[in-house]
Amino acid sequence: MTGASPRDADQDAQDVGSLEDRVAAANIRLPVRGNRKLDGLVAAVNADVQLKAWWHAAAVNAERLGMSDHSWVHIQIVSNIALRLTRLLARRGIRLSSVADHGLDERDAEVIIVAAALFHCVGMSIHRADHEQFSLFLTADKLPALLAPLYDEPRRSIVVAEASHAIISHRSKGAPFTMEGAIVRVADALDMAKGRSRVPFEQLLPNIHSLSSYAIESVKISAGTDTAVHVEIEMNNSAGIYQVDEGLGTKLRGTPLAEHLEVVARIDAEHEERLVPVFRLS
Known part of the structure; x- marks a missing residue:
């Protein structure tokens, strides 16, 4: 394929114009x-300038x-991946x-998962360290307000609580104990293709993290045969195994x-010796 990726195109649009224009572009x-209800949440989010400003600051x-x-491009990709997994x-x-556990239906579960994906890293607008906790702080008032036209109590508080669990569970030692939390955690890790980096590879200090990240060509998510979900990752270099095993695997x-x-x-690269042509995460 040639030309800009969807991520590049969206980010180019975001980078043009005033602060107000860049925030509005989300x-x-x-x-x-x-x-x-999911449609209502997405519409409310797209109309919320404050939330978009947090994404921009992050x-x-x-x-x-x-x-x-x-x-916000990362937010959209993670939300779509999470919905696909769900x-x-x-x-x-x-x-x-x-x-x-609560007697909600599958559509409510989709709202929980998307809400968590939309808010999972808004805390980056404050600081990288402990940003997951800051995300909870920002979510506490904003998400109930967005959900108010969609849910009455006590369902609204249950949706917020379950989404909040998923948000905090995406940190490195989050240990999610709900399927929703696990989905958001894994969806975040699956946004790993090399277009994810906005810093040109040549400017990065070469290390296993930068090399591995740049080695991931694509991620494809489909229905599995033996499992519900099959994830196939195409790599251009065996360095990508670190990203798969230590990043996604963890x-x-x-x-x-x-x-x-x-x-x-899978490694499809003619220029390197194929020491590990296929790697299965276990």
Whole structure:
């Protein structure tokens, strides 16, 4: 393929114009598929200038620190991945925690998962260190207000509580104990293709993190045969195994999602000796 990726195109649009223009450019797109509450949440989020400003500030802080993309584009990608994982699990009849424990339905679970994905790194607008906790602080008032037209109590508070668990669970030692928390945690890790970095590779200090991140060409998520979800990762260099094993693997192992998701990484590069042509995460 040639030309700019969807991430590049969205980020180019974001980088043009005034602060107000850049904030206004954020526009989350999701396949709501008739889920009216999810559609209502996305519409409310797209109309909320304060939340968009937090995403912008998070992106700026990430750039200041030479980190990978934490803009609204990352938010949209993680939200879409999380929704994809959720629906593949539902297709296999796997009940999510909010459905099993609270008696909510699958559409409510989608709202919980997307809400968590939308808010999971807004705390980066304050600081990188402990940003997950800052995300909870910002979520505490904002998310209930966005959900007020969609849910009455006590369901609204349950949705907020479950989304908040998923938000805090995406930190390095988050240990999610709900399927929703595991989905958001893994979806965040699956935004790993090399376009994720807004810092040119040549400017990075070469280390295993930068080399591994740049080696990931693409991530494809589909229905599995033996498991509900199959993830196939294309790499251009075996250095990408570190990103798959230490990045994604660390986020997946020990979660309720682990038994339902298989990961296969393939190396398709003529210029290097194929020491590990196929790597399976276990």
